[in-house]
Amino acid sequence: xxxxxxxxxxxxxxxxxxxxxxxxxxxxxxxxxxxxxxxxxxxxxxxxxxxxxxxxxxxxxxxxxxxxxxxxxxxxxxxxxxxxxxxxxxxxxxxxxxxxxxxxxxxxxxxxxxxxxxxxxxxxxxxxxxxxxxxxxxxxxxxxxxxxxxxxxxxxxxxxxxxxxxxxxxxxxxxxxxxxxxxxxxxxxxxxxxxxxxxxxxxxxxxxxxxxxxxxxxxxxxxxxxxxxxxxxxxxxxxxxxxxxxxxxxxxxxxxxxxxxxxxxxxxxxxxxxxxxxxxxxxxxxxxxxxxxxxxxxxxxxxxxxxxxxxxxxxxxxxxxxxxxxxxxxxxxxxxxxxxxxxxxxxxxxxxxxxxxxxxxxxxxxxxxxxxxxxxxxxxxxxxxxxxxxxxxxxxxxxxxxxxxxxxxxxxxxxxxxxxxxxxxxxxxxxxxxxxxxxxxxxxxxxxxxxxxxxxxxxxxxxxxxxxxxxxxxxxxxxxxxxxxxxxxxxxxxxx
Amino acid sequence: xxxxxxxxxxxxxxxxxxxxxxxxxxxxxxxxxxxxxxxxxxxxxxxxxxxxxxxxxxxxxxxxxxxxxxxxxxxxxxxxxxxxxxxxxxxxxxxxxxxxxx
Numbered sequence: 054x055x056x057x058x059x060x061x062x063x064x065x066x067x068x069x070x071x072x073x074x075x076x077x078x079x080x081x082x083x084x085x086x087x088x089x090x091x092x093x094x095x096x097x098x099x100x101x102x103x104x105x106x107x108x109x110x111x112x113x114x115x116x117x118x119x120x121x122x123x124x125x126x127x128x129x130x131x132x133x134x135x136x137x138x139x140x141x142x143x144x145x146x147x148x149x150x151x152x153x154x155x156x157x158x159x160x161x162x163x164x165x166x167x168x169x170x171x172x173x174x175x176x177x178x179x180x181x182x183x184x185x186x187x188x189x190x191x192x193x194x195x196x197x198x199x200x201x202x203x204x205x206x207x208x209x210x211x212x213x214x215x216x217x218x219x220x221x222x223x224x225x226x227x228x229x230x231x232x233x234x235x236x237x238x239x240x241x242x243x244x245x246x247x248x249x250x251x252x253x254x255x256x257x258x259x260x261x262x263x264x265x266x267x268x269x270x271x272x273x274x275x276x277x278x279x280x281x282x283x284x285x286x287x288x289x290x291x292x293x294x295x296x297x298x299x300x301x302x303x304x305x306x307x308x309x310x311x312x313x314x315x316x317x318x319x320x321x322x323x324x325x326x327x328x329x330x331x332x333x334x335x336x337x338x339x340x341x342x343x344x345x346x347x348x349x350x351x352x353x354x355x356x357x358x359x360x361x362x363x364x365x366x367x368x369x370x371x372x373x374x375x376x377x378x379x380x381x382x383x384x385x386x387x388x389x390x391x392x393x394x395x396x397x398x399x400x401x402x403x404x405x406x407x408x409x410x411x412x413x414x415x416x417x418x419x420x421x422x423x424x425x426x427x428x429x430x431x432x433x434x435x436x437x438x439x440x441x442x443x444x445x446x447x448x449x450x451x452x453x454x455x456x457x458x459x460x461x462x463x464x465x466x467x468x469x470x471x472x473x474x475x476x477x478x479x480x481x482x483x484x485x486x487x488x489x490x491x492x493x494x495x496x497x498x499x500x501x502x503x504x505x506x507x508x509x510x511x512x513x514x515x516x517x518x519x520x521x522x523x524x525x526x527x528x529x530x531x532x533x534x535x536x537x538x539x540x541x542x543x544x545x546x547x548x549x
Numbered sequence: 550x551x552x553x554x555x556x557x558x559x560x561x562x563x564x565x566x567x568x569x570x571x572x573x574x575x576x577x578x579x580x581x582x583x584x585x586x587x588x589x590x591x592x593x594x595x596x597x598x599x600x601x602x603x604x605x606x607x608x609x610x611x612x613x614x615x616x617x618x619x620x621x622x623x624x625x626x627x628x629x630x631x632x633x634x635x636x637x638x639x640x641x642x643x644x645x646x647x648x649x650x651x
């Protein structure tokens with residue numbers, strides 16, 4: 054029994070179940086939520102089993118159809134993949150429950166949206182999980198395209214003019230990104246005759262061709278991750294989508310190309326990456342933090358504010374490139390991967406509660422939310438709870454993650470990154486407090502109807518999970534380093 | 550200059566030509582066409598890679614191109630459907646210059 058528990062490829066079920074459920078919900082649109090909810094309840098269990106398996110028995114690779122690399126497709130279950138799977142499990146479960154209540158069946162247009170939401174979301178979920186487990190460049194391309202295609206369709210779901218424009222912009226930017234990535238893959242295959250990440254890691258050498266391929270793939274993935282200044286498509290697409298979709302796009306989808314970037318830079322091309330280039334990525338990350346936060350500060354609509362905050366938070370992930378060096382490498386790696394998990398939960402909770410506020414108030418204009426006592430006040434409290442993680446206050450998961458990153462900045466003596474992290478935190482508390490201050494303004498707001506329970510509890514639960522993850526941060530931090538391209542000890546300069 | 554190299558260089562040239570057109574033209578159909586030309590360029594590089602060694606061509610890039618074509622067809626159809634919906638909803642065949650301030 055324990056033998057099967059430790060040897061069965063549990064993580065593969067996180068791909069198979071959502072894809073099967075996607076087909077079922079497409080074939081039986083009237084019963085579409087049923088396979089969705091079954092998936093949402095089972096996938097996290099398989100993720101948990103896979104985590105247990107990894108910690109007990111170590112990483113494993115699964116060769117599909119018995120074809121071994123360099124020809125076959127390998128699926129790898131390692132620490133970084135499982136951190137992302139954890140994110141997808143937590144965000145997926147919460148968003149699925151929320152979506153049950155969000156798409157009401159009384160309104161005809163929403164019934165239509167619900168019919169398309171479930172198959173697309175389940176396809177997206179399966180594709181994300183497949184991407185996290187993929188071990189070769191071409192399979193990463195295919196899964197990334199599956200993720201993007203279903204995200205684009207989801208972003209256009211409500212059919213409004215703004216949503217269609219946002220989705221089109223998203224599509225064109227993604228096409229540019231993915232073709233640039235694919236050209237890089239073509240160059241790599243031409244030079245090394247394999248696309249397997251592990252094999253490439255051993256044979257890639259730092260020549261001009263590798264540099265060109267890495268540059269093409271990186272630029273493509275930067276467009277897809279929406280790193281400043283290539284973020285132009287993100288706010289309109291994320292802000293005009295229905296709330297559950299925005300939560301998925303911000304919480305989960307932007308992390309998919311990010312993981313590919315991490316795998317490329319730290320596993321395949323560590324020798325090709327020079328200090329200057331890692332600083333360039335770090336500077337773009339700093340630009341994203343400052344620009345995204347400033348834009349979030351001056352938004353007039355709550356949803357756009359949250360979307361620009363995603364632009365800012367993406368910047369933090371890119372500080373990994375300059376920070377992960379020398380003896381601080383493992384510290385920075387663990388911090389950033391933990392931030393991926395923290396941001397996924399916190400941001401998804403923020404978008405979901407924003408959806409509830411929009412549903413209750415009928416709009417999300419900040420100026421008209423003033424005096425939001427009563428029902429709306431409680432929602433703003435949930436917003437604040439989720440924002441604690443985002444700002445990085447103790448004991449939230451965001452705090453631990455940023456703390457590890459700050460430690461890495463100190464150990465490597467790169468004070469300027471510390472200053473940017475601190476400034477980003479200040480600006481983040483600025484735009485969050487701007488929202489919270491609304492609840493304290495006295496005004497004669499008309500009584501608002503109460504939101505249904507299913508729109509109230511899932512965001513609160515996810516916000517609390519994000520908050521408490523900080524107290525249980527030991528396991529995710531250990532997990533992120535299992536079979537990671539970077540190993541070492543976690544340094545905590547501040548306690549010395 | 551060997552034949553694969555010529556094809557490879559032509560593929561890269563097509564890629565950048567398409568990328569330029571993607572930015573230069575506002576009309577959505579032109580943008581979608583430009584992306585398709587970029588894709589064809591990438592596929593040409595793959596095909597050129599298949600002939601890089603003497604003897605029988607390497608079949609793996611061919612398989613990758615077939616997969617790539619499937620992906621591109623899917624993307625093109627979604628893009629066309631979106632373009633039609635945009636034209637129906639707003640009467641435009643291009644994206645608005647700047648996001649309207651809410």
